[in-house]
Amino acid sequence: MASPSSIEGFGVPQDVITSERKVQPDGSRRLLLCVPSLPEDRLPGLLADLATVFRRDEVLIASPDLEEPEDAPALPLTVFDGTRVRTDWVLTAGDYLAANELAQRHDAAQVLLLGADVCTLPAVAIREMADRIAAGADLIVPTYSLGAHDGLVASALLYPLTRALFAANIRFPLPMDAGMSRRMVERMASVAQRQTTAQADALVWPVAEAAAAAFNVRQVDCKAPIPPAPAASDFNTLFANVAGGVFADVEAKAPFWQRSRGPAVAAREVPPNQQTESSDLAEEVPGMVEAFRLAHRNLHEIWALALPPQSLLALKKLSIVEPSAFTIAPALWARLVYDFALAFHLRSLNRGHLLGAFTPVYLAWVASTLRTVTDDASASTHREETAAAFEQEKPYLVARWRWPDRFNP
């Protein structure tokens, strides 16, 4: 059995980093740092920032904006052959493939793949990610600064599922920026290769891959805001892509998470700073509850194809409560997510339809969260309660996955 991934919390002391730098392997030390396509005036500034934390002989910057390698005054540059563009919201399969090819060509020991919002990442945080990889971690993902009502999909789905099923206590499993060891890049490239042959735009989940391979996964606090989702895409499409991606990953790794494993090591979260005033959002709850009622009236038959009677009854009860009492308990939410994940696996109905029918349920959870969460402290508590409920309800998923008909009379 694979051991649980080693997960480290936020805020690493400086002396630890210094000691880790000393234990770098003697082999190839070159760090490959892949940046996305940037406006012309941004790249020199980024290079100047990076030059303050990296030496010329230890890093190679790969940019898709170059036509041929350059020996820039700040740091050496090379061409990134992938199709990285600024509109890429998360790291794609093509990014991993191109990064692996480049890492092999330059014999890089570590690779940092930075996302579209690279300019908001502090250079110190990028340096810390590199140091962590050099110290022996296989995957480093940053944690971003959040308000009480930011990153709701991560809080509702991605973080609890990753923590409960893969025993990885990573706050942002959605890959926007990542630091990887050589073997992790190679593994991700092989996964990406399989994905691209089947579907070019499929999401790849490095945290789950690293957990399945018993690699060392850590996160660092980058103190940067979470990169915004592309403004051009509508929420329904993005949500269906992300939820479908994570459900597909859960399905692909079913043999892994069905094995018994302990809960994830608790993360030490940064004490929350009050960033959000929630009173202005509470007024949106009645409208969201009304939207859920509309969905219940119209989608009840479709939900009945995917959900067991207990969950349907819970949704029915929810559809008649007043907005002031509209609450989805963490345990109910966990079961609903597991039910939809199972229906996705069983293909109880068309997957596009299933994810479309899942969207109003998620928005109902958002309405419940807006009512419950009033500040950053309560947001943190609510997030932890949700994740804990996913862990407690994991036997329900395992049982339904193995004997799906037992729950449907």
Place this chain on the structure above:
Amino acid sequence: MTVLLQFVYGLRQGPNEPGREWMMGQQIEFALKQSMHRVLVVLVSFLPGLLAFLVAVILFALVGVIIAGVFRRVLTMARFDERLSRGTGTNAPTSLFEGTSNQPPSRLVSRAIFWLCTLVGVAVGISAFGASYSSDSQVPIFLLPYLTHVIGAVLILFAGTVIARFLARSVLIGAVNAQLQYARILSLGIKWLVLVLTAAMALDHLQVGGAIVSLAFGILFGGIVLTLSLAVGLGSRELVSRSIERTMERPSGPSEVANQRAADAQSRSRLRHF
């Protein structure tokens, strides 16, 4: 039979013309015997063809079972289901048929192969049936080509039903997520549009009804479209007027545009899903 006929026509036999009535009875008897003979001959000539049809269907169905079993085993060994589930997007065309069955794709493929073989058997059987039928027969075999039309119509109906259900669900879910109050009406309208179109196509394929079907289809189709237009138009009146108002009040100067963007960004930043 002969005794019965003699009895029936004997009742009408008058005392003055016994020979003439007896001749009429003989003629009727002869005519009936001839017709029964012809029917029996036709049935006997049908039987080999019918048997050939049944043998062909059963044989090809058995072959289909074997091939489907082999395919299913090979696909299971190749982990076809897992590969497909990794690769199939949520909106891929292959997922159209997911709503009709909750079986894994490998089973669907093997079933498709079985039914393909059975259909080939039916085609071969019909061909054998036609070949065994004597061309100089007096009975018209209009049912033979019509059978193929029936199969075609059934396929059209099946495909139409699947597409109607798929589109109805897509529209319903899309409309609910867009928070349209008339989502169900819209979905039902789309469903019946496709079903009416399918029924008209099937009847046309069967060559039943002729112009009446076209006329009825036109009236029904137009009626549904008009109903949908009225429902959507009346339901979205406020939405459209708000949209027009927004267009009319769109900021023109750079500073107004900047203010508008800032306000939009502020409202978006209040609740961030990603």
